[in-house]
Amino acid sequence: MEEKIMFSNAEIGIDLGTANILVYTKSKGIVLNEPSVVAIDKLTKNVVAVGSEAKEMVGKTPKNIVPIRPLKDGVIADYDVTAQMLKEILKKVSKKVGLSMRKPTVVVCTPSGSTSVERRAIHNAIKSYGAKHVHLIEEPVAAAIGADLPVDEPIANVIVDIGGGTSEVGIISFGGIVSCQSVRTGGDKMDEEIVHYIRKHYNILIGERTAENVKMEIGYALIEHDEESMEVRGRDMVSGLPKTITIASTEIQQALSESLEQILQTIQSTLESCPPELSGDIVDHGVVLTGGGALLKGMKEWLSKELSVPVHLAPNPLESVAIGTGRALKMINKLQKAAK
Numbered sequence: 250m251e252e253k254i255m256f257s258n259a260e261i262g263i264d265l266g267t268a269n270i271l272v273y274t275k276s277k278g279i280v281l282n283e284p285s286v287v288a289i290d291k292l293t294k295n296v297v298a299v300g301s302e303a304k305e306m307v308g309k310t311p312k313n314i315v316p317i318r319p320l321k322d323g324v325i326a327d328y329d330v331t332a333q334m335l336k337e338i339l340k341k342v343s344k345k346v347g348l349s350m351r352k353p354t355v356v357v358c359t360p361s362g363s364t365s366v367e368r369r370a371i372h373n374a375i376k377s378y379g380a381k382h383v384h385l386i387e388e389p390v391a392a393a394i395g396a397d398l399p400v401d402e403p404i405a406n407v408i409v410d411i412g413g414g415t416s417e418v419g420i421i422s423f424g425g426i427v428s429c430q431s432v433r434t435g436g437d438k439m440d441e442e443i444v445h446y447i448r449k450h451y452n453i454l455i456g457e458r459t460a461e462n463v464k465m466e467i468g469y470a471l472i473e474h475d476e477e478s479m480e481v482r483g484r485d486m487v488s489g490l491p492k493t494i495t496i497a498s499t500e501i502q503q504a505l506s507e508s509l510e511q512i513l514q515t516i517q518s519t520l521e522s523c524p525p526e527l528s529g530d531i532v533d534h535g536v537v538l539t540g541g542g543a544l545l546k547g548m549k550e551w552l553s554k555e556l557s558v559p560v561h562l563a564p565n566p567l568e569s570v571a572i573g574t575g576r577a578l579k580m581i582n583k584l585q586k587a588a589k
C-alpha cells in the first residue's frame with residue numbers, strides 16, 4: 250500500500266525544476282531547496298540519497314550507485330524516479346515542519362516540456378502521498394507572480410526565466426499567458442559548453458560540477474568587463490594525469506556565446522509576437538529576469554543593451570517560481586479560468 254505522508258491543511262507550493270526542487274509553505278516561506286538529483290543503487294533499485302546528498306555523489310560514487318537527474322532538458326526524463334524523488338522530498342518537508350501539516354493543498358509547477366500524461370502522473374503521485382487538492386500551473390506565470398509582477402492586471406508583464414534545462418519567455422496579462430516561447434538552453438547547456446571548450450583548447454577533461462563553478466565564478470554575458478581568471482583542475486587527456494590550468498573570463502565568455510545568443514533570440518522572437526496593444530507596456534515596464542541563469546554576471550546589462558528595453562532582476566531569481574506557486578493559491582480560480 251502507498252505510504253501516506255502526514256500533512257495538515259497547509260498550503261504548499263512546489264517548483265519541480267530540472268536543476269533544483271524548492272518547496273514553499275505559506276506560513277514558513279521556502280522550507281526546502283535542493284538539487285533535483287537522486288542516487289540509486291543499480292543492484293537493489295533502491296533510492297540511496299535525494300537532493301544535496303545525492304548531488305555530492307555525482308562523479309564520485311562506486312559503479313553500482315548512480316546519481317540520476319530525472320528531469321533533464323526541461324522534460325521529465327524518468328517518471329518513476331521523479332515520483333520517488335517527490336515522495337522523499339515531501340517526507341523531508343513533513344519532518345522539517347513537523348506533523349502540523351496534514352492534507353495540504355499543493356500547487357506544483359512542472360517543467361514546460363512535460364506532456365499532459367506526465368503532468369497527470371505528477372498530479373496523481375502528489376495526491377497519493379496525502380494531498381487534498383493538487384493544482385498545476387505554468388512556469389512563466391509562477392515565476393511572474395513570485396517576481397512581484399501584477400499578473401492579473403491588463404498590462405504586458407514580460408518574464409524571462411533562465412533555468413537549468415530551459416529558458417522560457419512569457420508575456421502575461423490579466424492572469425493568462427498571451428505569448429510564450431521556450432528554448433532547451435539554460436545553465437546546464439552553459440556548463441556543457443565550458444566542458445567542451447576546455448577539452449578542445451586544453452585537452453583537459455573537467456567534470457560538470459567544476460564547469461558550473463567556473464561559470465558562477467568567472468562567467469560573463471557578452472559585455473566588456475575587467476578580465477578575471479581562475480585555476481581549474483581536470484584530467485589531462487593525453488597523459489591521463491590530473492592537471493591544473495588557469496582560465497580567463499574572456500575564454501569562458503566565448504564558450505558561453507552560443508547559449509547566450511539562443512536565449513536572446515528566444516526573447517526577441519517572443520517580444521515580436523506580442524500584440525501591438527501590449528507592446529507599449531514593454532517599452533515602459535521592460536522585462537524581468539528570473540531563474541538561476543539570470544545571475545550570470547552582466548546578464549541584465551547585456552540583455553538591456555540588446556533589447557533596448559529596461560531589464561530588471563527579480564528580487565530572488567532562484568526562488569521566484571517556488572514563491573509564485575505558493576502565492577498562486579489565492580488566485581488559483583482566476584488563473585485556471587485564464588488558462589482555459
Ligand SMILES: Nc1ncnc2c1ncn2[C@@H]1O[C@H](COP(=O)(O)OP(=O)(O)OP(=O)(O)O)[C@@H](O)[C@H]1O
Nearest residue numbers: 266267268269412413414415436540541542544545
Ligand atoms: N550565480 C550564478 N551564475 C550563473 N548561473 C547560475 C548562478 N546561480 C545559479 N546558476 C545556474 O542556474 C541554474 C539553475 O537555475 P534554476 O534553479 O532557476 O533552474 P530550474 O528551475 O531547476 O530549471 P528549469 O527552469 O529548467 O526547470 C543552474 O544551471 C545553475 O548553474
